[in-house]
Amino acid sequence: MIHLGTSGPKLIPLLAYFIFLCSLPLATSSGTDTDRKALLCFKSQISDPTDALTSWNNISRNFCNWHGVSCSTKIPLRVTGLNLSSQGLGGSIPPCIGNLSSIASLDLSRNTFRGRIPNDLVRLSKIIYVNLSINYLDGHIPAELSSCRHLQVLGLWGNSLQGEIPPTLTQCIHLQQVTLNNNKLGGSIPSAFGLLRKLETLNLSNNALIGNIPPLLGSSPSLEYVDLGANQLTGGIPEFLANSSSLRVLRLMQNSLTGEIPPALFNTTTLITIYLQSNNLVGSLPPVTAISAPIKYLSLAQNSLTGEIPTTLGNLTSLIRVSLAVNHLVGSIPESLCKITSLERLILSINNLSGQVPQSIFNMSSLKFLEMGNNLLTAQLPPDIGYRLPNLQRLILSTTQLNGPLPTSLVNAQKLEMIYLANTGLTGTLPAFGSLPNLQEIDLGYNQVEAGDWSFLSSLVNCTQLKKLLLDGNGLQGSLPSFIGNLSLQLEWLWFKENKLTGIIPLEIGKLRSLTVLYMNQNLFTGRIPPTIGNLSNLLILNFGQNNLFGPVPDSMGNLAQLTEFYLDGNNLTGGLPASLGRWGQLENLNLSRNSFSGNIPSELFNISSLSQALDLSNNFFTGHVPVEIGKLINLGSISVSNNLLTGKIPEFLTSLSSLQELNLSFNDFEGPVPSVECVCLHSTEETRLTKNTAKRIAVITLASI
Template sequence: MASSGVLLPGFVWFLYLFCFLCSLPLSTCNETENDRQALLCFKSRISGPAGVLASWRNTSLDVCDWHGITCSTVSPCRVIELDLKSEGISGPISPCVANLTSLARLQLSNNSFNGGIPSELGLLSRLRDLNLSMNTLEGNIPPSLGSSHSLTYVDLGVNALTGVIPESLANSPSLLDISLQKNNLVGSIPVVTATSPPIQYLDLSYNHISGKIPSSLGNLSSLIDLLLTENNLVGSIPDSLGHIPTLQVLALTANNLSGTVPPSLFNMSSLTFLGLANNSLVGRLPSNIGYTLPNIQDLILSSNKFDGPIPASLPKAYNLRQLYLYTNSLTGFIPFFGSLPNLEELDLSYNKLEAGDWEFVSSLANCTRLTMLMLVGNNLQGEMPSSIGNLSDSLEWLWLRENQISGPIPPEIGNLKSLRRLYMDYNLITGNIPATIGNLHSLVHLSFAQNRLSGQIPDTIGNLVQLNSLKLDGNNISGRIPADIGHCNQLQILNLAHNSLDGNIPSEIFKISSLSEELDLSHNYLSGGVPVEVGNLINVNKISISDNRLSGNIPSTLGQCVVLEYLDISHNNLFGKIPQFLTSLSSLQNLNLSFNNFDGAVPGGGIFNNTGAVSVEGNHDLCTSIPTGGIPLCSTQVDRKGKQNSSALVLRIVMPAVSAVLLILSCIATIYWRKRMQENPDLKEFSEHMKKISYEDIVRATDRFSPANLIGSGSFGVVYKGSLRLQEDQVAIKIFSLNNYGANRSFIAECEALRNVRHRNLVKIITSCSSVDSNGADFKALVFQYMPKGNLEMWLHPGDLEHGERHILTLSRRINIGLDVAFALDYLHNQCASPLIHCDLKPSNILLDLDMVAYVTDFGLARFVFTTSNVQEGDSTSLACLKGSIGYIPPEYGMSAEISTKGDVYSFGVLLLQMITGQSPTDKNFSDGASLHEFVCRAFPDNICDVIDQTMLEDDSNAQEVIKNCVIPLVRIGLSCSMTSPKERPDMGQVSTEILRIKHVASRMYVR
């Protein structure tokens, strides 16, 4: 019995142990079941492609076998990882995830999760890695995330998060890696205290974070990467950042930082990447920078305000791979970079650097890894050396445009076999295009445009079979277009305009089916017909073959170019009927058939219903069935025997007699009109092609000069709207106040200008009146097409709104108007027989038709370059004060400088800045010597949002992208055009090209 008493307690303990062990599976099952239910709850609110979550079923026994699930290897088996990266899943993140209490890694990146980040995630005490990047999450970052003391990696990048970075997250004691890239976060970076965690990687790039960079970030003594790119940070760079001993990558690019760079930053021997681009930093680069940054590999200091020379020590930073110093104010000679064996990319564009003896090119031959050399927009001058052919075999980009380089293109350029982009445009280069250019078989883009090249296009150009873009426009290249260009079957742009090319257009060109953006052969001496192969260009957007000597009909195959947007075949000798198929080209937006020999009826429908988009003037045998200004109505054809017999009688008997009488009368009339024109020369200007009207006609048209019809007034007269019997549409009648000094000269100048110019964006004159009024005083008036949308001034600065209508100009419309005006000025300056200077460009002289197409008007101050035959002695002095309107007059005119086309460029620059900002240059804010140019320049580019007219971006969902890709480039053009020095202003041809490029960008971004 004693033994039994001893064994009983042991048996009881064994029984307890047995019961405990039996209970373990039940506990494990309960925990596994909790994980199952949490995952099923998470699944219930999301959707994805078929099969992604097919294994997630309530009937599945083991959740550890479900897709994307990893469980622990020790008992009890719990879910420790949930990885559904890049699965195409959408829907909200359910708070049920927080019930996975053993979860250590949550990876949901690159999906379409939406809604907010559940604050319950902060309850996951074992969570180390959290990656919710590249989704569409919104709202604030939950402060509760800082409660999870195990977090070492957080990536919430590329979402739509807002608010501020919670301090609790920044103070998480074990946080090692944070990435919050490309969100819409606002607010300031929270101050990180001395107790901050040992963060090694901190990325807050691509957000809307504002405020200053906290100096306390310098306390993160373990920090390796600090990325704050693309935010709205302001102020100076804290000196404390330069004292982080482990920092290797510092990226502060594209903020609003200002001031000088703290010296400590340029003394960080640990740095391998330093990005300070696109700020407003000032000062000079330290002379010893090459020694104090011995490990630097990428030095990105572009688009700031650094000045002075490039430090001679910089080539001593032997590890440099990328050096970007473009768009600063650096001066002096380009140093020798030949001691940088790892250098791959060198961009020194848009500074004030000089080439000297060009020996720096020889030194670069030692940089055997060089792939990109960008020297655009400096002051290199001189001739390119033959040593340019010794540059790296790896060189892919060589940009030397806008440098006043002279002399020939070295034939050694053909040694650079890896070149893909070669730009030497907008220089003073002479001589022939070397045949060795055909050795560059990898070329994709080639531009020698706007130089002084001569000779012929070498046949070897056909060897460039990978070429996408070939631009040789604006030179003096002669001879025939080589048929071998047809071998360049990847071409999308071919521009040979403004040269002296002759002969037929090779049909091989029209077999390049890849031509999609532009084919421009205008302003040459090409002859023959338009090849029928033009129908092969089924993808082309623009064809311009104007101002040549082409003849024949428009081939019917042109109707196969179904995406054609722009067609200009004006100023040729083409004849026949205007093809009906042009009405079915639904993409066509601009059609210029003017000054040919077309006959018959103008088609109706399609683009011909948009009078502002079509130009057919100068075809004297055209008629129309719909009353249109300047084109006669088509007469009804009669097919009756009596009429036929009468016609035959007229031809046989009556016509010879009538012809003799008319000949006599014609001689008498000629003598009479010659005498009248000698007495009144302004009549001569329009006698050949315009029907005159009388003073009484003007009185009737304006309802006796009724104030209700008055639509404008200026220095030299007033403008009425009215109706003439010879014109069914309403007209605008400009009546000159001849008592005002200069008004008579203004009338003559405007007559002379409008007699010699023809362009779709220049106001078209209908007729004129040079007579006497009811009191016997001289009376002069001009009659124009009436523009129902008024002028640009009333749209930019609306007064009282009529009938509640809001005059809002969207960005798209402003771009179009700017392009219309630029096209008009380019035509006046560069395409007229004698260049014409407008001299009074301003918003009130820009008229808008029903389709908001812009027309330049008021040529009362216009002057032809080198045309003095109609200017009597003393006229130049009398015109000294007639150079434009206050605010738009270029500064050199105030110093009695010669009137030039650069004066119009200045006025256009001011006009463009006014269109973008909504600010008039004569606003009271621009007193005491300030100007609209300076106002915009101070904000450009980082604070440009502060000065632009916000109404043009109203309701634009992608406003930031639009500002970056459209508004800022437009502002850059406006600023360059309105530079004080005429030599620094671009040509209007260049301006037109740039704005056209911006228009294409805007259209792709669906700007309204």
Template sequence: MKSICLLSSFLFFVVVIFLTTISASYVGNKTDHLALLSFKLMITKDPYGALTSWNSSFHFCDWNGVTCGKRHRRVTVVQLESQGLEGPLSPHVGNLSFLHELWLFNNSFEGTIPHEIGRLFRLRFLGLDKNKFNGIIPTNLSGCSNLEELYLSGNKLVGSIPKEIAFISQLTLIAIHDNNLRGGIPSSLGNITSMEVFSATGNPLGGNIPNTLGNWKSLRELYFGDCNLYGTIPHSIYNLSLVTMFSLDNNKLTGSIPAELGIMQPHLTVLQLRDNQVAGLLPPSISNCSKLQVLELQNNNFSGKVTVDFSKLRDIVWISLYQNNLNGEIKFIDSLKNCSNLKELDLSGCKFQGVVPASIGNLSFQLKHLNLGENQLHGNLPSSIGNLLGLRLLNLESNQFTGEISSTIGMLQNLGVAYLDENQLSGKIPDAIGNLSTLIKLSLSSNRLEGDIPPSLGNCHNLLTLYLYNNKLSGKIPKELLQLTTLSIKFDLSQNNLVGSLPIEVGDLKMLSYMDLSHNNLSGKIPDSLGGSTSLSFLYIKNNSFQGIIPLSLSSLRGLVELDLSHNNFSGQIPRFLEQFLLTYLDLSYNDFEGEVPVLGVFINASAFWVLGNNRLCGGLVELGLPKCKETGKHKKRLHWFIIVILIVSAIFSILCFVYACFKKKSNRQLYQSSTHGRFSKISYNQLLKATDGFSEAMLIGKGGFSSVYKGIIDQDDKTVAIKVLHLQNRGADRSFIAECEVWRSIRHRNLLKIITSCSSVDFHGNDFKALVYEFMPNGSLHDKLHSSACTPRPNLLQRINILINVACALDYLHNHCLSTIVHGDLKPSNILLDDDMVAHVGDFGLARFLGPSLNQNNSIGIRGTIEYAFGSEMTTSGDVFSFGILLLEVMTGKRPTDDIFMEGLSLHKFVYMALEDHVTHAIDEELLKYHHKDEIAMENIALTLKIGVSCSLYSPPHRMNIKNVVNELQHILDMIQNI
């Protein structure tokens, strides 16, 4: 009986415990459910429908991105990376008490990081990087006592690194780079002895590196670049023997590197101390770091001879020592012959002396950049340099090299940039240089070269920049050189002994921005063809013997900023067209000009132009001190004729406008019928309703003034399509539909969005309904790829150039290869769609127009393009070219033309134009700059691409590039980049 009572008591106890567990589990589940719903409620944008499944139809453990434990069915993981989510992070996330991992990387969460996260004591991984969080790092994160990895980088966090983080004793990784944290590095961080990776690059922390960080015995990677640090690097840091990545670049650090570095840190793969003030010798023990791949010590105060034995560093890829106080000879190059992975060797600006050893030709075939410039090297250039077949950049400038340039240079078939300027090289320029078909920049200036310029240079069909100034070159300018249509940045032959006239082929340099032929013995008249070089911004031909009048054809050079014709024998009157130019510098002095000096444009500023030494000039500004001009009756008579011509032209224009309006009205009455009976099969309203789940918000992928675009699946073939539904209640939407149908009936091209079918019907309420069905583009719009934080990675350089070529080809087809010329009228990144292979397709022809044969791109007046049309100007192909130019600049700069920085007269066009001359990096998208800022060939091609954008978006329509030329130039740039 007693045993039965005991058994009953035990069973009762078990039941009570069981029921208590069930009750607790239920409460916990409800807490998690409510916390997740609060999370969703605070999301203001979910472009990819990541939270669509977060509803009552599913248990929250089955929601997208949510993982629950099998035992308690409590949330353990929330993983929503790269979903484009926007809005604040709900503080109720702190109620997910069983959470182990929270991954919200690469979204657009904003506001402060909720301090309630500090309640998640089971949390092991917290990933909030690449968002828009602001405010401070919550100090009570220390409550996450089991946290192992903390990612907060790429936000807008301020304040300091909380000392309390030191209480999280299990941390192995902290990533807080690219924020705005200040206040130094807390010494208490040294208490986290489990630390393996610490990254704080790109924060203005300030202060010293604490000695306590030497307690991180497990440390493998340390990143403190660009943190405004000063003082010496504690010796205890060098004692961390497991370190592989050691990056402290771009600070104000002093002191020296320990002589035993290679013994203390033998596993180093990356050593970055560039852009500091570190001094002393380079430790020979670096040769003990047998796994070293990157050695960046440039821009410091290192001194003495280089005694490192590089033969042991067989994995070395990058050696950069430039701008230090190193000296002695560069015999250590002998030890690099076994470094078969070496791609960059930069020893410039180090005060090296002596001759270049012939063994330089034994360096790796993979060597791409060899930079020995700005040293005190002398003697002949070794002919063995011709063995470096992989070279893309060769910089030997600013040394004391003598002798001739060896013809073996012609063997460097991959060479893109060659700097041999500011030496004492003599003899002739070797014909073999013409073999360098990939050369884009050649500088031989400031030497003692003589003889003729070899015509073989005309074989360098990729040349963008050529410097031959300040030599002793003679003979005529080869016409082959002037037929290099790629010459577009700088062409400088000044300060030589060149003779003869300027060949008429100079007009072939249509893309050239800068030309200097000054200080030669050139003569004859300026050829009319020079007016074909319409991209010229800087033209200098002073100190020659040119004569005759300035040809009227030069009025085409409306982009000129500086013009120097001084010290020649020019005659006649000063051309009036110079008044219309936006010149900031004009020198016409010491010629034989006569007549009245103009008083408009540059001539209104006496400090911007010079006319000294022209004894037959009169008038102009009082400051010039010239005699007054004698009055004649010609001006009055000319004015009368001008007024008569204006009246006649105005009358003819009014008549033409009336006739055009009548024709337009008649054609519009017939347009709807013609547009809805084309090559498209029809689809019903009901099919589209079903395909889009009732035109639900979840299927919406874009919205504009005239339409909404939905993603849909057509049942009949299970095909994913894009469905553009017109907002017929909005004025102009019906015309947009008609225009688009009419255009789609007439065109077909690989870079135009493919239309599948159309729908013109009524909905279930009896309202008119019109829609177009297109091929679905999985990669969305170019606008989203450039500007949406949800779209990662952003297009790389090759992809961007390919996209621009695709768009230019589409425009070329519309403008030049259709039966009737078609103007798109609304070219912008949101109307450029990208398929699976990132091939661009131009869409949205709702504003398109057909043009007659007489309406070409050069007959328009005023401002054009997508921005231009907003001013009510007539639509022409020139307007599309303008829009393409702005689109190109947006693609390459990453800046919208409507960005806040563009105000008070500054536009995207002007912003890039001003940057192109000296600071092109200021205009380049940071994403491109990050990967290509050290690649001079890539940077040259990016600059050339920007120049095309500027040329396409010039104010004056006649001076914009022809779209055919745009396609050719971009294809040329693509070929160059693919060879990098």
């Protein structure tokens, strides 16, 4: 017989242990079930048009195998990671995401989530990595994120977040990467960012941040990447940033920073990239005293820097790109720059540099961009430049005095994309650039080049990427060949103005349907306006002024719905204006003066409410009354209908044209009283006279702004 009484006391501990063991699966089941419910809740409250979460269902109870879900390796199994990047998911981020209490990594980037960041994220006490970038999230960054004390990576870039960056965010002392760029954040940068000792990356670019850069930013021994570009920051560059012993990339461009460039920046032992362009920095470029400074990318363009380019800049022997454009630099280009064998981009345009360009620049075979335009330089292009610079993509030397012919060897620089040699004194016949497959832009304006047999133009048919062809202000003679219509279908700008071209404007020009700017003015063209111009539906600016064109304006011109400026002045055009011109909805400037147009001014012309700069119909043979619809042009600054045959009373439109600065009605046959000038708030009348009108007052009114 078993006596339970004697063994009872010994079994009590065993029984308690057994009960404890039995309770473990229940605890595990409870935590696991919470995660499972949270995931199913998440799925139920979002949109999933691509069925990325098909595996998330009640049939499959092992959620660790669900798409995008990572779990712990030990029992109890808990969700530790959720990676649903680029899954096409949308809707609001459900609050139940906060029930995943063991999650360490959350990546919902590159989806279409909208609305606010749920405050429930602050319940994720173990979270280390959060990436909600490239969505459509708005609202504020929750200040309560400071509760996530283990947070190391916070990525919220590429949304529409507003408000200030919460200062409490800097209480997450383990932060290593903070990327909040490309949002709508305002306010100042929390000063305590400079105290985060583990911070490696800080990207706050493309927001609306104001104030100074925190003075301690850069004091962290871990900081490697800082991008505060494209904000509204003011003040100077902090010394800690300039003297950082760890910083590799510094991007502060497109702000309103002032002061001088700290010399330490140029004598760094770690910095590789320095982008300070588009600020208000002043002073001279600091000398380079460091040996083997690692700077590869240096942009100081669009500031107010003065003085000469220091010869010691050539000590930056690792430079790949340097841009000093759009400053007030003087002096010559240092020969030392030509010794940087790695240099790919040398951009010095729009300064006051002078003297002879070092000939050794043209031996830098690594150069891809050579931009020195709009200075006071002189240069001699070597005849074999196309062989010396085989990697050249951009040659921009406008206003540099070159003189002589353009070297034909340029056609051997197979990688050329842009040639800007305007106003350089070039002469001779244009070379055939058709062997340059990547050519996109050519500006040879205001030289003395010649067209020859137009073979250069026929060769450009092979340049299928050509977008801009500017040959204005030269001595080009002869007729435009019809094969101009075979130029690149991507051509956007075509400038032939201020030449001596004769003959008709080819019908084939209407094939260039990507044209946005067409300048043919100040030539000797004859014939009619080609009706095919109406096919150029992308045109913004069209100028046929000051030629010898005749005949009527084609009705097809009304198809140019995007047109903002239209000039036909100084021709021999006749007939009435087509009513189709009234279809223009973007036009701001219209000049039809000095022709032989006749008939009534079509009222449709005054339905173009976008007219804001000038309307000039002077020196024609228009008859009849001024349409009362002219009163609709309330944004127009200048009107001239002088030297026509207009009759009747001056309409009461003056009472509504509040933006008018100049009005010329002279040399017509108006009669009757003139409407009160005062009632239209004309600030001052510089000239008032009666000239071949019988109206009691006013022929020309010029209005000056207060």
